[in-house]
Amino acid sequence: MTAAQKIDPITLQVVRGAIETIAEEMAHVLFRMSFSSIIRESEDLGAGLFDTDFNTLCESESTPMHIGSIPGYLRGIAETLDDGEWFEDDVVVHNHPYFGASHSPDLAIVIPIFHGGKLVGFSANTAHHIDIGAATPGLIIDVPDVYAEGMLFAGTKLYRKGKRNETIWSFIRRNSRASRQLVDDIEAQIASARLGARRFKELLDRYSEVLVFSACNQLMDYSETMLRQRIAAIPDGEYRAEGWLDDDGRNRGQHLPVKVCVRVIGDRVEVDLTGSAPQTPTAYNVPFEGSTKVAAFAAFRKLLLDTATSETRVPSNQGSFRPISVIAPKGSIFNPEAPASAEARFTQCNFMIDLIIKAMAPVLPTEIIAGSSASISFASYAGVQPNGEYWVFLEVNEGAYGGRPRSDGPDAIDNLMANTRNNPIEDLAMHIPMICDRYELRDDVVPGAGRFRGGMGVVKAQRILTDGIITHESERHSNVPWGIFGGHEGAPGKCEIYNIETAEPLRQMHSKFHGLAVRRNDVMAYYSPCGGGFGNPLERDPQKVLEDVLDGFCSPENARDVYGVVLDLEAETLDLAQTEALRLQLEGQLQRQSL
Structure with missing residues (x-):
């Protein structure tokens, strides 16, 4: 590729709109063509385009867990790829949690994009499948190792140079309790990825390879700049929160600590999970590359680049991941050592994000x-x-x-x-x-x-x-x-x-x-x-309290004792004068208790 060129703002937005539309169209094809309800109805999927350095150029606005995970898959495929190289019209399936996957039921389909006879990028998607032949149907928790999670694919070619690998397809059909749906859903993923590759090549033909990739690089730099500016506005320091998870699915009553330290260092953030529970003997662990890091990326996009609260919409691409690094000691629940199972990994990620939000409360009171x-x-x-x-x-x-x-x-x-x-x-x-x-x-x-x-x-x-x-x-x-x-x-x-x-x-x-x-x-x-x-509940709009009581979201006793609101339920009205007096009384009690 020749040297990059500076793209004017109008052309930049045209390219941005084009690639984002490709990602959305890929996702639409995937969930519309799928047969299992977890993809067809729940839309548990992600799709996008990636360059040869595995940077996310764009991704569909689907399930956040999938946003940011596919670069990990691509790095894992680079280590394990059949033949050791890509050919035009190859189709790869990959889901190995110790080679970058988010977890084993999320199969990725990756298709290389060749333009002018050379590899220029990848069209890829991930989707959660209902059964990949694990120890129990659909989901697993209490299993001893990753091999009990079902079929593991690492850089496996379903098509090589356009020729279908019937042996692998037969293996898939014979090792799933829901083989028809599994195979049909994989076919939908392939159709989605092929569409993405075709659309991207059409874009390269129309605007040139240099222009499109220059625009993509500028868009990634823009997302990175916007996030760094938001981070730089936060005072440097360490912000901490901790909590616990109920158990590992086997050892009842043994809570699993989760500790989060967010370090703000200039215009970057470091999320340190040191002190969290050791890895578990069950599947209640989190793949580091494909899930732990992705959870941190998602947390700060929510906090600092939320579309509803930001003045400008920032593209979801690799640039929004660059200012964030993650530390999780090897052998911990957020970075298990092989061959520990790591299929049941979602609740830990969600709880980690909740703790990141809690940790940032002192310095982001209007965002958390x-x-x-x-x-x-x-x-x-x-x-x-x-x-x-x-x-x-x-x-x-x-x-x-x-x-x-x-x-x-x-x-x-x-x-x-x-x-x-x-x-x-x-x-x-x-x-x-x-x-x-x-x-x-x-x-x-x-x-x-x-x-x-x-x-x-x-x-x-x-x-x-x-x-x-x-x-x-x-x-x-x-x-x-x-x-x-x-x-x-x-x-x-x-x-x-x-x-x-x-x-x-x-x-x-x-x-x-x-x-x-x-x-x-x-x-x-x-x-x-x-x-x-x-x-403070005593600052809640009394009318909203009345509405909550009428809707069954709040009891009359709770309205009086916690919100300080006096109601006439027969008339379905509130007494503002008595409410004001009661709130002053309750506020005084709270102040005396705090002394």
């Missing part, structure tokens, strides 16, 4: 939020049909955000690194032997009180219509989302299993359980954590 559910309820339901074939269903249940500087925490929504959509319950009933008995906001607890309250969690009760197996990965049954700046803590999550046809008492489940055998008409009811409150 109170504690979110910061977990994920990832459930696998599976069983064997009368014809001997498996059915497998993966579901992500919503959580809730913490209260925010200017508004309440959103209710019943994926948060922080999670961004998957819910599965329509009508679609569920059409495809698998399950019925959703209940799907609504929690009514057994209240969210964290505050000037802006925490979000309400969800309750979802899924009934299985055959004997089967459930594996469930979640968190925060013991560690409650925190309130901040005077806000109150939220509510912990819980999970129950019961049978609608028997009089047996319901079972309170741990936040994580693996390969649980269930019977026909057993129900798993999951209650997600509620977010913490932001600011």
Whole structure:
């Protein structure tokens, strides 16, 4: 490639729009063509374009966990690639967590982009698959090593020079409980990546290789500059927060510490996880390259480059990763040593982001939020049909955000690194032997009180219509989302299993359980954590308190004792004079308690 050239602002935005559109089109093709609901409905995927140095040129606005992970995949492929080199029309599949992958169910499909006879970049995507032949259907937690996670691919060519490798395809079909969906979803990924390669080559033909890559480099530099400017405005120093995870899925009652130290050094940030738990003997570990580092990237994009709060929209590319470095000691839960299993890795990442936000509260009081559910309820339901074939269903249940500087925490929504959509319950009933008995906001607890309250969690009760197996990965049954700046803590999550046809008492489940055998008409009811409150509850708009009581988000007693609001529920009104007097009284009590 000849020397780079300076691109004028108008052309720069034309190229930016073009590559971002390519990434979005790749994602659209992928989820529209896929068969499994985790991709088709939840959109648990990411897609984009990358240069030969594995820099992210653009990525789809999909699940944040996938944003930033593919460069790790590409570096892993460079170490393991079949033939040791790329050929035109190759198609590679890769998911090895010790060669850069986010975790093993996230298969990446990578296609090299050749232009003028030379390799100029890559079109790639990742997507979560419902079963890759692991020890239990769909998800795993309590397994001894990475080899129990199912099929591991490292730089494996599905196509070589355009010729299909039928041996590998046959191997895939024969090693998954949901082989039809797995193969069809991989085909959708290939179609998506081929589209990306074709569109990018069309862009190179139209504007020239020098111009397009010069523009991409300027866009990466721009994103880096914007993030460095935001970091430089934060006082240098070390900012710390810590908490714990419930357990590792096997050793009950043994909390796992998570410690975060954010070092602001000029215009860069260092996230140090030293002091966090040692790696676990289960799959409850986090691949360092593909997940731990990506969580840190996502945290600071949320804090400093959020689209809704930033004056200008900053492209999501490699530049927004460069000012951030991550430290996690080898052998810790955030940087395990092979061959430790590392499939059940999401809740740790989400909790790490929640702690980063908490650590930055003293210096970013108008950008941070109170504690979110910061977990994920990832459930696998599976069983064997009368014809001997498996059915497998993966579901992500919503959580809730913490209260925010200017508004309440959103209710019943994926948060922080999670961004998957819910599965329509009508679609569920059409495809698998399950019925959703209940799907609504929690009514057994209240969210964290505050000037802006925490979000309400969800309750979802899924009934299985055959004997089967459930594996469930979640968190925060013991560690409650925190309130901040005077806000109150939220509510912990819980999970129950019961049978609608028997009089047996319901079972309170741990936040994580693996390969649980269930019977026909057993129900798993999951209650997600509620977010913490932001600011003093006595400063909340009394009208909002009345609305919360009428909506069932707050009890009349809570309105009086915590918010200091006097209501007439029969008339559905509030008494502002009595409210003002009660709030003065409660404020005085708080001041005396603090002395």
